[in-house]
Every structure is written in structure tokens, then in C-alpha cells.
Amino acid sequence: MTPEEFVKGYKTRVAKRVVLAATNRNQTAKDMPINGFDAGIFSYLLIQYLWEQTCTPDRAIAYTNQQIPEMWEQNPTYEVKVGSGYGQQPIYLLNPTSPPANAVITEIKGNQATLWLGGLNRRGLANSSPGRLFTVVSPPENLGSKVTLQSRRGRVGIATITGNIKPGTLWRLGD
Structure with missing residues (x-):
């Protein structure tokens, strides 16, 4: 046009x-x-x-x-x-299938993962210091896996992971 x-x-x-x-x-x-x-x-x-x-x-x-x-x-x-x-109707014109997320894993190398922290607001970013744990949102087969933030620059975080985690996994900042 x-x-x-x-x-x-x-x-x-x-x-x-x-x-x-x-x-x-x-x-x-x-x-x-x-x-x-x-x-x-x-x-x-x-x-x-x-x-x-x-x-x-x-x-x-x-x-x-x-x-x-x-x-x-x-x-x-x-x-x-x-x-x-x-x-x-809901904005996506879909009914949600999982609870809200704060982060998604974009890359995994060994036991290190890169996180996109797109779902954290300013307060959440300020509270996302090294050592903070994330809990899995989706998919459910990752229950029991751990993601521990090691560092953050802007909205990109580096974390250590345990468990069978794949890129695309959704996470929430733990309490």
C-alpha cells in the first residue's frame, strides 16, 4: 500500500x-x-x-x-x-492453555541457558539478581527441572540449568 x-x-x-x-x-x-x-x-x-x-x-x-x-x-x-x-474475547482470540510466564529459554549450551526475560516488568527485572530461581510454566514434563539465574544484561539472562530442558520452555520468576 x-x-x-x-x-x-x-x-x-x-x-x-x-x-x-x-x-x-x-x-x-x-x-x-x-x-x-x-x-x-x-x-x-x-x-x-x-x-x-x-x-x-x-x-x-x-x-x-x-x-x-x-x-x-x-x-x-x-x-x-x-x-x-x-x-x-481474550486478546489472542484463544483461551489460554498455560499460566502467564516471565521468561523463555532461547538457547542451551551444556548446563547453561540463555533466557529472554520479556515478561518481567521493571520490578521483576530489579528483583532478578543472580541466584534467583525460575519455576517451569510449560511444558509440564519439565517439572522438577531448575533454572538459576547467574547474570543479566537488560532482558537477556544467563542461567544454569538442571533437568531435561529444551529451548522454548516457559518459566516464571520464583517467589
Whole structure:
């Protein structure tokens, strides 16, 4: 699409299912440095929320709107296909099959694993110091396995592991 076709479509409500937008039609989305990398503030907040919640689009947008500083003049919005009822369904249009996760193992070498800590909010990141344990979320055959954080840089953690763990395994920061 040309930029003009995109704007025209956006203004005429083109949602086939659910469209989440970082701003309303008359605003500009903002990026900022967050925890060692640059990200759109809406994208960052939405991703954090979706790691933890299974909710409807209106609840996700309400949460992000509350978190964005008022001085930024950025109000996320959403649109659903008219008459579809998608606005009242979980945001993924699926019923969740497992509890929320904070981290996923992306790579394993020997007894060391690399974790993407995408589901930790700022408080969780601050509390993810060396020695912290993660508990398995999925798949259940990993129950009894251990993941112990050794170091962290931004949202990437290095951990020691015990048990038969594979990349893609979901974890939660232990209490």
C-alpha cells in the first residue's frame, strides 16, 4: 500500500479482527530507551501486559493508557471488526492453555541457558539478581527441572540449568 492508501484505509475502519494502535489518528507514537534498548512506549507496555494477562482489547488499551506519561500526548486505541464480538474475547482470540510466564529459554549450551526475560516488568527485572530461581510454566514434563539465574544484561539472562530442558520452555520468576 502507498502511504496515502494506508491512511485512507485506517480512517475508514479496516479491522478484519482486532487492530491495536499506539496512538489515536491525530497523534505521533513515541520511542524511548527502556532497560538498555529503544522501544515504542506503547509496544513495550503492551508486551509487558500481555505476558502477564489474558484480557480483552479494551482492558489492554486501558492499562497502556494509564501507564503512558500524560505529557507525551499519546493515547493508544483499538478497533474490532464491527459486529464480530472480538472486543469481548481474550486478546489472542484463544483461551489460554498455560499460566502467564516471565521468561523463555532461547538457547542451551551444556548446563547453561540463555533466557529472554520479556515478561518481567521493571520490578521483576530489579528483583532478578543472580541466584534467583525460575519455576517451569510449560511444558509440564519439565517439572522438577531448575533454572538459576547467574547474570543479566537488560532482558537477556544467563542461567544454569538442571533437568531435561529444551529451548522454548516457559518459566516464571520464583517467589
